Amino acid sequence: DAGVIQSPRHEVTEMGQEVTLRCKPISGHNSLFWYRQTMMRGLELLIYFNNNVPIDDSGMPEDRFSAKMPNASFSTLKIQPSEPRDSAVYFCASRPSLGNTGELFFGEGSRLTVL
């Protein structure tokens, strides 16, 4: 079975540009999480969804960040405008509801560099 798929794997952009990161969760998983990983702050939970509905977005750093989940198989994390301090690895993870053991399944991440 395919795991969590994230794209792009690497993104280099200039300050002020819009960045869109994409995630396809594992089929049948009802919860989706977006994390940001940096050396300084470690793994930060940005937002998570259950059944396509945002449950907690308190980790979203500011209004420049937005996330959507239009259907069960797709989510986006958008940064507009991007800034150098947004440079990080962004991870998407999914989790099933039925037979849930609490485990998160992670994608391989999107490494963002904002110049």
Place this chain on the structure above:
Amino acid sequence: AQSVTQLGSHVSVSEGALVLLRCNYSSSVPPYLFWYVQYPNQGLQLLLKYTTGATLVKGINGFEAEFKKSETSFHLTKPSAHMSDAAEYFCAVSLGETSYDKVIFGPGTSLSVIP
């Protein structure tokens, strides 16, 4: 709110030596606890988890962890380190296994194994 601390951002051990990575948590209710491992340029994968029942849990690659409620700890151990164990290790906590429970990660511990 739950939180996780990991003592030691970097741990070095000799090949064949005991591995001990420390994790303490705070939670208002009995939590679910996890250890994840991250290899370079990859996402996180589950090593082991504690939900209920036996407090000593065994995971993949010879790792195990013991839940000690009185000490609010969930330390990770492996009797004999292998070179392939070099990676970043994250302790995580969740209040439960429902779809509405978020997962909070500790800052991580980087494990180096010296030949």
